[in-house]
Amino acid sequence: MITTTKPINELLKEWQEQRLITSLDRHFALQLAQLHQESAPLFTLICALVSQYLSSQHTCLPLKQIDTDNPFKEQISQCRIDLNVEELEDALLQFDAIGSVDDAELKPLIIDKGNLYLQRYFSYETQVAEHLNRLAFAPIDSSLANQAELNDASKLLNQLFPANEQQYDWQKIATATAMTKKLAVITGGPGTGKTTTVTKLLYLLCSRQEMTIRLVAPTGKAAARLSESIKASKLRLADEMSQLGVVGIDKNIAKIPEEAATLHRLLGVIPNSHQFRHHKDNPLRLDLLVVDEASMVDLPMMHKVLSALPEHARLILLGDQDQLASVEAGAVLADICAGLKQVNKRTKQSRWQMHYSQAQAELLSQLTSTSLAEFISPNPKIGDSLCMLMHSHRFQGDAGIGQLATAVNHANLPRIAEVWQSGYQELLWIEHAANTSHGSSSFDNKGLDSLLEQSVEQYGVYLAAMSQGEIDADKIIDSFNQYRILCAMRAGEYGVEGINQSVTTALAARGLIQPEQEFYAGRPIIIQSNDYNLGLFNGDIGLILPDCSSQSGRLMAHFIQADGSLLKVLPARLPSHETCYAMTVHKSQGSEFSHVSLVLPIKPSVAQQQLLTKELVYTAITRAKHHFTCLGSQRVFEQASRSLTQRASGLAQRLWRD
Numbered sequence: 278m279i280t281t282t283k284p285i286n287e288l289l290k291e292w293q294e295q296r297l298i299t300s301l302d303r304h305f306a307l308q309l310a311q312l313h314q315e316s317a318p319l320f321t322l323i324c325a326l327v328s329q330y331l332s333s334q335h336t337c338l339p340l341k342q343i344d345t346d347n348p349f350k351e352q353i354s355q356c357r358i359d360l361n362v363e364e365l366e367d368a369l370l371q372f373d374a375i376g377s378v379d380d381a382e383l384k385p386l387i388i389d390k391g392n393l394y395l396q397r398y399f400s401y402e403t404q405v406a407e408h409l410n411r412l413a414f415a416p417i418d419s420s421l422a423n424q425a426e427l428n429d430a431s432k433l434l435n436q437l438f439p440a441n442e443q444q445y446d447w448q449k450i451a452t453a454t455a456m457t458k459k460l461a462v463i464t465g466g467p468g469t470g471k472t473t474t475v476t477k478l479l480y481l482l483c484s485r486q487e488m489t490i491r492l493v494a495p496t497g498k499a500a501a502r503l504s505e506s507i508k509a510s511k512l513r514l515a516d517e518m519s520q521l522g523v524v525g526i527d528k529n530i531a532k533i534p535e536e537a538a539t540l541h542r543l544l545g546v547i548p549n550s551h552q553f554r555h556h557k558d559n560p561l562r563l564d565l566l567v568v569d570e571a572s573m574v575d576l577p578m579m580h581k582v583l584s585a586l587p588e589h590a591r592l593i594l595l596g597d598q599d600q601l602a603s604v605e606a607g608a609v610l611a612d613i614c615a616g617l618k619q620v621n622k623r624t625k626q627s628r629w630q631m632h633y634s635q636a637q638a639e640l641l642s643q644l645t646s647t648s649l650a651e652f653i654s655p656n657p658k659i660g661d662s663l664c665m666l667m668h669s670h671r672f673q674g675d676a677g678i679g680q681l682a683t684a685v686n687h688a689n690l691p692r693i694a695e696v697w698q699s700g701y702q703e704l705l706w707i708e709h710a711a712n713t714s715h716g717s718s719s720f721d722n723k724g725l726d727s728l729l730e731q732s733v734e735q736y737g738v739y740l741a742a743m744s745q746g747e748i749d750a751d752k753i754i755d756s757f758n759q760y761r762i763l764c765a766m767r768a769g770e771y772g773v774e775g776i777n778q779s780v781t782t783a784l785a786a787r788g789l790i791q792p793e794q795e796f797y798a799g800r801p802i803i804i805q806s807n808d809y810n811l812g813l814f815n816g817d818i819g820l821i822l823p824d825c826s827s828q829s830g831r832l833m834a835h836f837i838q839a840d841g842s843l844l845k846v847l848p849a850r851l852p853s854h855e856t857c858y859a860m861t862v863h864k865s866q867g868s869e870f871s872h873v874s875l876v877l878p879i880k881p882s883v884a885q886q887q888l889l890t891k892e893l894v895y896t897a898i899t900r901a902k903h904h905f906t907c908l909g910s911q912r913v914f915e916q917a918s919r920s921l922t923q924r925a926s927g928l929a930q931r932l933w934r935d
């Protein structure tokens with residue numbers, strides 16, 4: 278049933294050398310085999326594969342992918358498995374260490390619905406599904422019990438969302454959804470009004486009852502941005518209401534919290550431990566939790582958040598389901614929204630369609646004075662808790678960035694080409710153009726030169742301000758944050774490492790920085806691990822600047838924290854970090870810049886191609902507020918826009934089909 282060209286441990290070693298699996302995958306497989314005294318090659322192979330899938334952010338290994346969609350299917354033919362999925366499942370269940378959900382004893386590996394899980398991830402996934410289903414279907418302790426209260430709530434909603442020309446005001450429907458459900462998932466692209474909606478919702482809730490509300494986001498940067506957006510949104514709401522002549526609302530607007538924390542801070546970090554202070558036996562003290570940028574929350578973190586929610590609490594998840602999935606395993610937000618997605622198999626284009634139960638559609642219709650009959654579904658599942666905002670208020674009409682983001686999101690290649698050719702001022706295409714005039718031995722790239730010129734001009738602004746004696750670190754950091762280079766890859770000339778090197782050289786050549794020392798004035802850095810004692814987290818970005826509060830003006834790393842305050846750290850005390858003129862698209866999630874330049878590789882390797890997805894390009898474009906540049910080749914841009922992120926997980930099935 279399994280034939281290998283070599284002993285399995287030799288094959289694993291070869292695959293590790295070929296970088297198809299990591300040393301962790303190999304050792305995990307060998308150790309598990311040793312621990313359970315399994316000498317069968319099939320067992321070792323399957324353990325290496327499940328570990329490799331986890332490192333590639335999948336939650337599980339779908340058995341049907343073995344021998345077919347496998348990332349190293351060619352190599353795996355050195356190790357033929359002549360079994361269909363049912364036979365394979367039966368064969369795997371013969372091993373002592375692999376069990377099914379029906380087993381009384383907990384096994385290290387579990388097969389469920391054709392997927393093989395590490396036991397820990399299986400319990401994360403099943404518990405997250407249980408929590409979400411419980412929240413979605415739990416009766417809400419709401420004050421919408423009778424017709425008079427419904428009419429009251431409807432009046433308030435009409436006041437907050439005056440009639441407009443659109444057939445469906447999804448912001449209004451989303452607000453009504455969150456009033457009627459313990460779980461509300463409000464998703465939408467950039468500028469579709471997620472913050473505006475949640476601000477109005479919080480206003481409504483605060484004006485009806487006393488509540489402890491907490492706002493959180495996965496990273497410090499995202500939390501700071503949420504805080505800023507809520508503040509701005511509260512001002513707009515007060516303004517709108519006063520223009521409509523509504524009086525006496527300031528008290529309730531003031532009750533809407535503005536401070537946002539990171540998820541880590543909310544859960545309570547215990548130094549040098551992976552545990553948090555809050556969990557199911559010590560739940561959070563709150564009535565409503567709002568989690569922004571939920572697409573960045575991975576499966577283990579979502580499990581921790583849901584476990585720490587008190588029984589009575591409500592949860593609102595906000596995010597863009599089309600963005601890159603979390604850095605770690607899982608794609609929780611995309612899985613929650615999966616049932617609403619309809620993908621055209623031929624064109625790969627997708628559209629969204631709401632699914633409401635008859636009762637929920639009727640309730641929402643009463644609240645919003647909008648008929649939702651066309652969205653009634655016989656099997657709505659978690660759909661009653663979902664709302665998708667579809668109209669961008671940021672990229673209105675024909676703004677180029679919005680057009681490009683939409684075309685990429687729909688994987689619409691002719692439209693992508695059309696947008697690039699339309700001459701939008703806010704879009705700039707730089708082709709990777711090889712300058713081979715000096716012969717192939719001195720190959721250089723004119724495209725890269727153009728990008729470097731742009732980066733000198735853009736980063737020159739904050740560097741000039743610094744050297745001209747600007748002492749306000751907030752202002753310098755703000756100026757630095759106007760522009761960012763985002764790379765699809767880490768390694769290589771066109772990855773983060775190469776581009777950081779090239780930008781450093783270009784800035785030094787113009788005398789804008791003096792990078793002879795490791796820490797020089799103006800060096801931007803990104804933190805690569807969490808240091809709970811210092812309050813610095815993976816992905817935090819800061820600048821090395823002279824410390825204006827000390828007479829010596831010694832160099833310190835300066836960071837803006839989630840609450841807007843400035844944190845100064847001695848460079849020698851920094852946890853692992855690297856230069857950050859360029860960063861990966863992954864790390865840019867939750868941030869926005871006035872001008873973004875995306876760098877794509879010239880000739881991506883097979884492994885790199887797997888990372889180049891539509892979600893990656895879409896995320897990069899939507900980080901840009903006013904200008905978007907791409908250094909790449911048309912072929913690679915189109916290839917990426919055509920390829921969808923695949924994350925193996927059973928969560929969507931547990932939420933939508935079971």
Ligand SMILES: Nc1ncnc2c1ncn2[C@@H]1O[C@H](COP(=O)(O)OP(=O)(O)OP(=O)(O)O)[C@@H](O)[C@H]1O
Pocket residue numbers: 448465466467468469470471472473474506510513670671
């Ligand atoms: N219904 C609306 N009518 C007009 N403008 C709106 C409406 N809703 C939101 N806006 C405007 O669109 C902009 C973006 O709104 P908001 O910040 O709420 O969106 P978001 O989805 O939270 O954005 P982000 O993707 O940045 O998180 C704001 O300037 C806001 O004033």
